[in-house]
Amino acid sequence: MAEKKTGAAKHSADYRDRKKAEAQRFGIETLAVEMAAGTRAGMTGAMKAHGYTQLQELLQNLHRSFLAASPEEQARRLQQHDAPAFRISPKLARQFEKASRAELKRDPGCEIEVPKPLPHGEQQCNAAQLDILE
Incomplete structure (x- = not known):
């Protein structure tokens, strides 16, 4: 036997359904990203330095900036830099x-x-x- 939902539970379910429908309409996907603690700390510092309050906003701007770049610039940004040259102490x-x-x-x-x-x-x-x- 199914339990009957309270008014608050119905409201929450309706809200989630509306948000899900809105996300589908706009083509928004949820993506879980695992990030190293040091990277996250660096992103937090960049957010503060550039006036961002939400990580999502910063990441979306970075994504748009990357996609707007020429293919050559994208390739340059994606290059993995080698370790520093071997130094003889x-x-x-x-x-x-x-x-x-x-x-x-x-x-x-x-x-x-x-x-x-x-x-x-x-x-x-x-x-x-x-x-x-x-």
């Missing part, structure tokens, strides 16, 4: 130098030879460069 450089010197001691004969002077008397490298090669 001074500590890593010292470790490499130490390991290289140890390897040269284990296997003599593959050392870098100091360049010979050029025929016209100029040096190929300066003293600082020679220190590196020793």
Whole structure:
């Protein structure tokens, strides 16, 4: 046996039905989006900086901006940036130098030879460069 709805329940059901019909008429879809906490915090900061009070409004404006852009601009915006170039720290450089010197001691004969002077008397490298090669 079905329970009889109260006036408030009928009003709520009617309201939901009207909203659903309105959404269908305007072609509005509900989309659940999972977002990382850091991204959400960044979006909140952008909302405050640009005067938005609702995330939905900001996202709709971003969507319209993206769709209005040329295909080339859309492709540029969608490019995934590579990780920053590998950086060799001074500590890593010292470790490499130490390991290289140890390897040269284990296997003599593959050392870098100091360049010979050029025929016209100029040096190929300066003293600082020679220190590196020793």
